[in-house]
Amino acid sequence: MMRGAKGVAACAGLWMAVTAATAGAQQAADVLSMGGAVTEIVVALGQGHRLRARDATSTWPPEVTDLPDVGYVRALSPEGVLSVEPALILSEEGAGPPEAIDVIRAADLDFVEIPDALTADGILRKIETVGDALGVPDRAAAMSAEVEADLVDAMADAAQPEAEKKRVLFVLSTQGGKINASGTGTAADALIRMAGGVNAVTEYAGYKQITDEAVGLAAPDVILMMDRAGADDTDHGGADDELFAMPAIRLTPAAQSRSVIRMDGLLMLSFGPRTAEAIRRLNAALYAQES
Structure with a gap:
């Protein structure tokens, strides 16, 4: 009888272990x-x-x-x-x-x-x-x-003296030859400021298609874009020559110095565990420092 009880207990223990393992696997x-x-x-x-x-x-x-x-x-x-x-x-x-x-x-x-x-x-x-x-x-x-x-x-x-901060225009897309850029209250705006730059557009919140005149008035020192490697770049800035030839951009300080920074979109805009890395990369690119 004792042996049977031990056997039942052993079987019960085995069943519980298997059940726990199954639950853990699920x-x-x-x-x-x-x-x-x-x-x-x-x-x-x-x-x-x-x-x-x-x-x-x-x-x-x-x-x-x-x-x-x-x-x-x-x-x-x-x-x-x-x-x-x-x-x-x-x-x-x-x-x-x-x-x-x-x-x-x-x-x-x-x-x-x-x-x-x-x-x-x-x-x-x-x-x-x-x-x-x-x-x-x-x-x-x-x-x-x-x-x-x-x-x-x-x-x-990344902190910079106010007078030395670069004006940065984040361009989301250039579809149809129109500039869709970041205003305030966006991840791009926040990252630019964290990295020691100034958002060149503050007249509106969110992302918006803006006129050529507005781009000129923004006078960006640097154009910031997502790096869309492997994607069709036709609608997202394309090659630097095409970007700086656009009427909206070609007269800006950024075009004169051919200053464009392309960064991985997820790293730049997701605001997750790697944001410090994004800050350092953008700051280094803006101010030609070693990362």
Whole structure:
């Protein structure tokens, strides 16, 4: 009888171990991450093994591109998102369209929205929110401390005397020969200021198509653009010769000195764990310093 009881207990223990292992295996790949910075944070927290899928903006680190892609975060389809069967969705603020998000939220899963950020404090809030959602708040706290220190150092090193700051025009696109540029309240605007520059356009908020006259009045010393390597550059500035030949740009100080900086869009605009690196790179490019 004792032997039977021990056998039952052993079997029960084995069953519990198998069940726990199965549950752990299921949890290991239960997260859909949407938003480049969100996905970077998940991986940086050591939770990349839990990712089941990603959105099209999640391209760093490179290994995440092997995951299924549910589409662009602002143009989602409920069918595409739900087809990967996530238990938890971590989504950057502004995912859409709204009707698609309503359907996704109504499904039997956890949906956590990660607040947008245009400041160092905002980046730390992103990390904290992701860490809490993944159940690793201690790791998130340690990571936040490291990221905060790096950001403080990067911004201190990038500081410039007011009179020496370069005027920077961030050009989102040149589609149809028209300049779509950043005003205030954008990630581009925030990064330019963090890197020791001045946004050349402050008359409006967000991104907007502006006139040739407005570009001339902005008088940028430098044109800043996303590096779209491998993409069709026809609508995004193209070669430097084509950029500086545009009527809107050819008379600016930037054209006279042929000053254009192209940076990886995700690094530059996502405001995630690598933002200190983006600050240093942009500052070095603006002021010809060694990074």
